[in-house]
Structures are given as C-alpha cells and as structure tokens.
Amino acid sequence: MPAILEIQHVSKHFGGLAANSDVSFDVGLGEIVGLIGPNGAGKTTLFNCITGYYPPTRGEVLFKGVRVNGLQPDAVCRLGMVRTWQKVRPLAKMTVLDNVMVGALARTHSLRVAREAAREQLHVVRLEGKAGFLAGGLPIGERKKLEVARALATRPELLLLDEVMGGLNQSESEEIILLILELKRLGLTQVVIEHDMKAIMRLSDRLVVLNSGEKLAEGPPREVATNRDVITAYLGEAVDA
C-alpha cells in the first residue's frame, strides 16, 4: 500500500517539555490508522504538527510525497488534508448549512456550487434536517457531526479525526463509527484519535500508540492490544515489579 502520509522523526518541544519526540509512522492510502495513548501522550500535538498549526521542532511530514511541515493550515487543507477539533469549533452565529459551505468554498468560488456540496455533506452525516439552524445551538452529538461534515466538504484525501466520539452516547457513537467505515469504503484515508478502545479496535486497520510523546508500539489492533508495553502504559506496572 503506497503511503499518503509519512511522518518522519517528528519532535515537538515546548520549552523543556517534549510533547512529541522522534515519532515516525506512515499512513497508507485508504487505510484507517488509530492513534491512541493515555492523556497527555501527544496525540493532538502530533495532529497540530501535521496540519501546520505548530512547526515541528525536528523531523519531516510528507503528504502525497510533498513536504508539508512549514506550510500554513490553509495550504495543508488545500493540498487535501483536513482535521477536526477535539473541542468542537462550530461557527456559532452561522447556520449549519453556512458552516459546511465555508468548508466547501475551499474548492470553489461559486456559492451555488458550495451550497449544493454542503447539502450533500449534510446528507452524508444525516444533519440535513438542521440546515437552517444556528450551529451554536446544536447539541454536542450534532456539533461533532457538523465538524465532520464541514471537514468533508473541503474534499480531503486524508481526514484526521480528533476524538469525534468523545462525549457522545452509545447510539451517537455507533452512527459515527458507521460513518467512518462508510467513508473508508468510499476510499477516504483516515487517522483517528479515540479513547473508546472498543470503537478504535473495530475501526482501525492499524494502531499507533503514543506514550509521553514517544511512539510505543505500532501494528494490527489485536497485536497492539496484547503488547506488554502498551498494557503497562495504560494500566501502570505491577506493584512488585
């Protein structure tokens, strides 16, 4: 499988704190990579480094073979890589449809074309009934969906999802899982940060585990789940060890 995203020896330091150190892995075209790790492991920092919010202190990020570290987020988006936010960021005083149109306008100058594309994306995430509502008034489950729809409207080739299931109930999570799998079937490559282990095991083709900013393990979900280091990172060492 050709790699669409190559993360090579990426480090990000904030003063003396190493939020990421020497993280390397590839994301293959069409696969879903799960990015897991305890709180503070550096998952979101890595997203920020990949999408241009932080310049990495060291290392390279290649997207479709093009070096993207040093690019601004808007340039990264136009290249075809888009992220969602763990803490959702609806454009509160704009309608749901207008929110998604903002995403669609990354690819067109025509409001009419953007409106059509936005309606399509709202249909994909089943929010078409809320098109005329203000985004700021949506409940959390629908805000998360809006976040995904808006990102999809930019027509990405790689979608980075930062805890889209956080704070959702069982049935809402299930909807998102089915959506992610459907997008995969349509050929969209995705990197998913998720805390819900059951969900991430089911979704991912491959797991990458971060701990204290370093890559701890990488591999098929089953293998990673039984990895001793991973278990230690999540649960701590045995008392007598």
Added chain:
Amino acid sequence: MPPRALLRAPRGFSAPAFLAYLAVILLVALVPQLSHKPLILHMWIMVFLAIAQGSAWNVVGGYAGQYSVGHAAYFGIGGYITMLLLEQHQVAPWYGIGLAVAGSLILSVIIGSITFRLRGPYFVLASIAMAEIIRLAALHFRDFTRGAEGILLSGIPPLTTPWFTVKFLGKVPFFYATLGLAVIVVSANWLVQHSKLGYTFQAIREDQDAAHSLGINPTLHKNLALMISAAFTASAGGLFALYVRFIDPNIAFGIDVSVQMVLICIIGGIGTILGPVVGSVVLVLLSETLRNPKWLVQAGVMSDESPTVNFIEAHLSNAHVLFYGVLVVVVVLFAPEGFLGLLRGATARLRKRLAARRGPPSRPAAAA
C-alpha cells in the same frame, strides 16, 4: 430544539428587495427638489456620511469581526489628503478623494500588518494606538499639516463635464455626493455578504483557527476586509472635510470619530446590511438634535417658541456623548443584535401569531 437562525443571511438576489432598495434611493434623491431648508439638508448629509462610515466599518468589524477602534486613521487621512491636495496643490477634490483612497489603502496595509498579529482586546488597543500615533503626528508636523491650526478650505472649483457643471455652493451638491457614497458603501456590504468573501470573513469572525483549518488564510482576508473598509472610510473623510470646509487633527483623527463608527454598528445591528443604516439614523438624529434642535423647527415638527427646543439648546447641547453612553448600555443589555435585531424579532413574532391565528401550526419546518 436549538434556536432557528433569526439573522439568517438572505439567499442571494431578490428582485422585490432590489426594487424596494432602488425606490427608496429615488425617493430620497427627490428630497432637495421638495425642500431647500439648509438644516434639513444638513441632517440628511450627516446621516449619509454616518451610513457610509458605519457601513465601511461594518465590513471589517461586523463581517470579519475585527473590532477596530482606530478607523479615525482612515477617515482623517482621507480628509487631510483631499484638503492638502486642494489647498496647496489645487488638485480638484474628485481626483483628491481618489488619491486619498489610495493613501488609505497603503495606510491600511501598514496598520493591518502590525495590528492583525494581535487578537481580541489586544487588537482593539493596538488599533486605537495606531490612530493616536497619526493624530499626534498630524499635530506635530506643522509644516506639512499646519498642526492644531487646521486647514481652512478657501473654495471648491466647479466640476465641469461636457453635459453639466456643478458649483459647490450650498448643500445640494453635498446631499447628492454623500447619498451616492452611502449607496455605494451599502451596496458593497451587500456584495460582500453575498459572496465567498463574506463567508470567509464571517468564518474568521466566528473562529479564526477553525477557518484556518478549512483552507482560509486569516491574515490575508483580515487585511482585505480592512482595505475595503479603509477605502470607503477615507472617501467619507474626504467628503466630510469638503462639506465642513475645515479640518484639524482632532476632528479628523480624534477617537470619537472611531467610536462613533463602532457605535453606529452596535446600535443598528452589527454584521448586517441594514444595521449601520438604522444605527446612523438613530445616532445622527440624537446627536444633531441635541447639538442644534432648530432643525425640528425647520422641519415643522415644533414651533420656534417650543419650550423643548429652548430647553435642549440651553441645557443639553453638549450632552450627546452622555446620551450615546446610555443608549449603548440599553442596547447591549436589551437588544444585543441592535435595533435591527429588535425589528426582526418583532416581525417574526407577529408573523408567528398571524400564522397561529390562521390555523393550527403544522409540524415546524426544519429548513425554510
């Protein structure tokens, strides 16, 4: 149920609304044919200038959400360039205002590239500081600007075209010039709101980081919004200076000029096309009535002997700032979307009540 969008952007071009807009402009344009009373025309001119300024500010403050309180910089530079070119180099003002716009564009790029590194309250403070720097410079460099003495206009040459000649005597030419500018700026607001640019600006206003991740370059677009805004503000400044025939650093660059532009939008309804229009009418009526209530007499609303007029003249002629303050507090507390928001809320409720009377409401439509 989440709230429905009350201030939803209208969907594109609507012929009835456009015709209504044209009709209003034509009706207003007839005013000088009906009445030549100078104080009445003065009121209209002040309203038009306020609309031009408020709507100009609205592009960067209302749509892009960058609350500049330093727009006096562009207003003043417009006024000064126009006046200096006319008085010292005999450049006719219609060219002068063009050059003033060019000057304001350059200034806006400089100020924007400095202040847009900051966000929120820090941006506001930086924008105030920029205007103050220019005001102090205008006071200081007397050889160039004549300092606090100001520039007095000796006369405006007549505008001669193959078809007609305009002599800038009296208020009528300024009535049409300021009306024209107001129409242009309001139309520009409509164009912004109904274009990709408007969506881009509003996305930056709502969440700059989210906008950035969706392919929008915030720095570029904030500067674009400021340039559009500055160009119109400078045109208003040029017309204002020609109209009052005098300019000094405090009139041109004073902070009350900047604050007034913000207040027009807050009181009328920020980030809407009609908001600055409504806000201008309210604010100009208020301030001009307090400063010179005689226009009420000319308008025939009150008699010359009216105790109200005499009371205002005697006691309230300097109180307009106090009234502004009270008005802003009331609007912020009770009508955060401005007078326009109040009007729209009222019509929406009325419509709902009418619909309810007509018959039992069907299932509420999700998207209309």
